[in-house]
Amino acid sequence: LITLLSDFGYKDPFVGIMKGVIARVNRMAQVVDLTHGIPPQDILAGAMALRHSARYFPCGTIHVAVVDPGVGGARRPLLIESDGNYFIGPDNGLLSLALADRPAPRVIHLSNPTYHLEPTSATFHGRDIFAPVAAYLSLGVATAAFGEAVEQFVQLQAPQVIRSDRALTGQIVYIDGFGNLFTNIQEQDLLEWERESLSITVGDVTICRVSPSYTDGDAGTGVAVINSWGVLEIALNNDSAERRLGAKIGDRVRVAGT
Amino acid sequence: LITLLSDFGYKDPFVGIMKGVIARVNRMAQVVDLTHGIPPQDILAGAMALRHSARYFPCGTIHVAVVDPGVGGARRPLLIESDGNYFIGPDNGLLSLALADRPAPRVIHLSNPTYHLEPTSATFHGRDIFAPVAAYLSLGVATAAFGEAVEQFVQLQAPQVIRSDRALTGQIVYIDGFGNLFTNIQEQDLLEWERESLSITVGDVTICRVSPSYTDGDAGTGVAVINSWGVLEIALNNDSAERRLGAKIGDRVRVAGT
Amino acid sequence: LITLLSDFGYKDPFVGIMKGVIARVNRMAQVVDLTHGIPPQDILAGAMALRHSARYFPCGTIHVAVVDPGVGGARRPLLIESDGNYFIGPDNGLLSLALADRPAPRVIHLSNPTYHLEPTSATFHGRDIFAPVAAYLSLGVATAAFGEAVEQFVQLQAPQVIRSDRALTGQIVYIDGFGNLFTNIQEQDLLEWERESLSITVGDVTICRVSPSYTDGDAGTGVAVINSWGVLEIALNNDSAERRLGAKIGDRVRVAGT
Numbered sequence: 004l005i006t007l008l009s010d011f012g013y014k015d016p017f018v019g020i021m022k023g024v025i026a027r028v029n030r031m032a033q034v035v036d037l038t039h040g041i042p043p044q045d046i047l048a049g050a051m052a053l054r055h056s057a058r059y060f061p062c063g064t065i066h067v068a069v070v071d072p073g074v075g076g077a078r079r080p081l082l083i084e085s086d087g088n089y090f091i092g093p094d095n096g097l098l099s100l101a102l103a104d105r106p107a108p109r110v111i112h113l114s115n116p117t118y119h120l121e122p123t124s125a126t127f128h129g130r131d132i133f134a135p136v137a138a139y140l141s142l143g144v145a146t147a148a149f150g151e152a153v154e155q156f157v158q159l160q161a162p163q164v165i166r167s168d169r170a171l172t173g174q175i176v177y178i179d180g181f182g183n184l185f186t187n188i189q190e191q192d193l194l195e196w197e198r199e200s201l202s203i204t205v206g207d208v209t210i211c212r213v214s215p216s217y218t219d220g221d222a223g224t225g226v227a228v229i230n231s232w233g234v235l236e237i238a239l240n241n242d243s244a245e246r247r248l249g250a251k252i253g254d255r256v257r258v259a260g261t
Numbered sequence: 262l263i264t265l266l267s268d269f270g271y272k273d274p275f276v277g278i279m280k281g282v283i284a285r286v287n288r289m290a291q292v293v294d295l296t297h298g299i300p301p302q303d304i305l306a307g308a309m310a311l312r313h314s315a316r317y318f319p320c321g322t323i324h325v326a327v328v329d330p331g332v333g334g335a336r337r338p339l340l341i342e343s344d345g346n347y348f349i350g351p352d353n354g355l356l357s358l359a360l361a362d363r364p365a366p367r368v369i370h371l372s373n374p375t376y377h378l379e380p381t382s383a384t385f386h387g388r389d390i391f392a393p394v395a396a397y398l399s400l401g402v403a404t405a406a407f408g409e410a411v412e413q414f415v416q417l418q419a420p421q422v423i424r425s426d427r428a429l430t431g432q433i434v435y436i437d438g439f440g441n442l443f444t445n446i447q448e449q450d451l452l453e454w455e456r457e458s459l460s461i462t463v464g465d466v467t468i469c470r471v472s473p474s475y476t477d478g479d480a481g482t483g484v485a486v487i488n489s490w491g492v493l494e495i496a497l498n499n500d501s502a503e504r505r506l507g508a509k510i511g512d513r514v515r516v517a518g519t
Numbered sequence: 520l521i522t523l524l525s526d527f528g529y530k531d532p533f534v535g536i537m538k539g540v541i542a543r544v545n546r547m548a549q550v551v552d553l554t555h556g557i558p559p560q561d562i563l564a565g566a567m568a569l570r571h572s573a574r575y576f577p578c579g580t581i582h583v584a585v586v587d588p589g590v591g592g593a594r595r596p597l598l599i600e601s602d603g604n605y606f607i608g609p610d611n612g613l614l615s616l617a618l619a620d621r622p623a624p625r626v627i628h629l630s631n632p633t634y635h636l637e638p639t640s641a642t643f644h645g646r647d648i649f650a651p652v653a654a655y656l657s658l659g660v661a662t663a664a665f666g667e668a669v670e671q672f673v674q675l676q677a678p679q680v681i682r683s684d685r686a687l688t689g690q691i692v693y694i695d696g697f698g699n700l701f702t703n704i705q706e707q708d709l710l711e712w713e714r715e716s717l718s719i720t721v722g723d724v725t726i727c728r729v730s731p732s733y734t735d736g737d738a739g740t741g742v743a744v745i746n747s748w749g750v751l752e753i754a755l756n757n758d759s760a761e762r763r764l765g766a767k768i769g770d771r772v773r774v775a776g777t
Contacts, residue, residue: 013555020572
């Protein structure tokens with residue numbers, strides 16, 4: 004099983020081409036799209052999407068991720084194995100959040116051109132390096148065959164929550180297609196708080212509790228929930244919080260006791 | 262064979278995550294996307310898309326549909342079987358149009374948590390309830406195992422055509438990605454009319470006949486056809502009728518004899 | 520293996536319906552989406568996407584392409600075989616670029632209704648003709664069974680590069696989802712030039728060399744590369760050249776020695 008995640012969008016045949024490359028190497032490979040709607044060059048959004056997807060796949064899955072503004076430059080193409088799962092992509096932090104909670108990874112620099120397409124373009128390593136490596140890996144080629152082991156890989160610094168005496172300050176780190184605002188404040192950050200009597204402030208809007216679901220509020224009223232990624236989310240019932248609140252990635256979110 | 266339809270869009274990995282959940286339960290399941298471009302929370306659009314898709318799939322197909330503004334609230338998660346086909350989704354009318362012409366359905370409330378993901382979120386039942394139930398069903402688990410049988414499920418009221426002596430008044434009920442305007446006037450509603458001499462009016466535009474195809478008109482001229490869903494459609498040759506006519510869902514369409 | 524390419528977009532279930540039709544005929548068929556994001560009715564964009572995708576698929580692949588403004592009119596539905604690969608779609612030039620470099624094709628007019636869906640709509644031959652023909656072909660039905668052989672099919676005239684003594688004038692022929700500008704100037708057109716000392720002009724912008732990769736420039740500065748389709752491309756590092764330069768299909772691109 005091979006998954007694909009990218010910022011390629013849906014206008015072009017680039018994802019389809021990667022699937023052709025995989026099929027030429029291994030006709031039996033199953034390929035699943037995670038998403039190709041990551042905003043262009045947004046490595047953090049890609050890293051978060053990969054982190055919250057990978058755990059739902061069977062052990063042994065090969066995850067290929069391509070958000071790669073440095074393609075053709077100095078950044079290395081990598082294969083990382085941890086706990087029987089595989090991650091393939093550029094060494095720019097994209098893979099790092101998915102590996103954060105896993106056992107010590109084994110990192111391979113994909114330096115062996117035997118498993119690359121020839122000629123190798125400088126603009127589309129998804130087609131020329133990552134797809135064929137994933138396909139050969141799915142056939143059982145040993146990880147060591149793809150290149151030399153390396154020690155380090157780029158770690159993305161996810162924004163941290165700041166704690167003070169009676170408050171937490173986090174930020175919006177992801178906005179989904181519904182316009183729901185995902186924060187970096189996790190469920191466990193709120194364990195010691197009373198969910199029914201908090202104040203959650205983003206921009207001009209203050210919400211007074213963490214609700215059990217979206218439906219716990221009138222249409223068009225802000226609602227705060229713990230969402231499917233286990234983080235505090237600000238949403239509007241049947242509307243886009245992004246558009247209605249004018250919110251954007253990086254906006255501060257403050258949680259205070261009352 | 263499992264199909265997926267939703268309003269999740271293409272920005273996020275939510276659909277990919279559902280496929281991971283399915284693959285963990287049944288690696289052999291084939292999954293086909295109907296569409297994930299249903300407008301957010303638009304239950305009627307989702308219900309119509311499902312209705313006009315399901316008939317083209319093999320008997321025994323499991324259709325999972327998630328347009329679910331009430332997720333986490335009181336609405337029930339359902340599995341409905343009719344005539345050897347299966348429909349899984351929220352009890353909000355989304356499944357009802359696809360079942361309208363089928364034999365009496367068997368309806369199960371998905372109340373057995375054995376087949377749900379734990380913990381079950383309040384915001385993503387596609388991942389936590391509908392996908393795993395579809396996967397276990399594809400493995401052959403009996404429908405009765407998923408919960409208790411219920412009698413009723415929510416029926417969507419599709420807009421009706423109003424007939425007068427020499428005219429029909431319908432409305433625009435679906436607009437496709439080309440900007441073509443689908444009405445609720447069906448081919449059989451027009452049987453007694455002379456297709457070559459009608460007047461079809463939407464907004465300021467009047468079209469004088471039902472044409473055999475889109476090509477039966479000059480570029481940029483309105484054309485009325487019976488489309489692939491068997492309904493009267495107003496289109497512009499090589500252009501978007503939605504944009505050019507400023508049309509929207511619910512706009513009245515009048516057909517009169519001449 | 521069957522691929523699908525269209526201008527259907529992602530809002531509607533039309534692509535999913537085609538997959539249902541295929542599954543009813545051949546449950547074992549593997550279906551891969553090339554893209555469904557071709558701009559509506561843009562036959563040239565579809566033809567280029569198909570041309571640059573097909574070569575990456577295994578021999579014997581069946582490519583179904585539907586950008587079909589003339590559906591239901593006089594244009595013929597075709598099946599074209601060349602070199603063991605199959606192309607199915609309307610006779611409007613869409614298939615022609617993919618066949619340009621291949622051996623003499625065998626062309627079949629899909630006139631045998633045995634392999635079409637009944638009733639056959641006038642608006643959706645993807646569902647009613649192209650998908651079932653692809654599915655029966657994947658089962659091993661002989662090409663001759665689908666209709667009579669014909670000699671000619673519509674050839675798309677791709678824009679040509681104009682050469683003068685010390686310059687080439689081409690044009691923008693494709694713009695990808697990143698806003699990168701693909702020209703019709705091929706790598707071999709530049710063989711005799713010194714890549715480090717050229718002037719490449721599009722609109723008000725002049726770039727002074729062909730770079731080895733996107734990263735060879737400051738953020739927001741124009742960069743020219745030979746891209747994954749083997750053509751000269753103008754891009755902006757981490758930005759959209761389309762938006763920032765106000766560029767569009769058909770804009771002139773001039774390459775001159777210095």
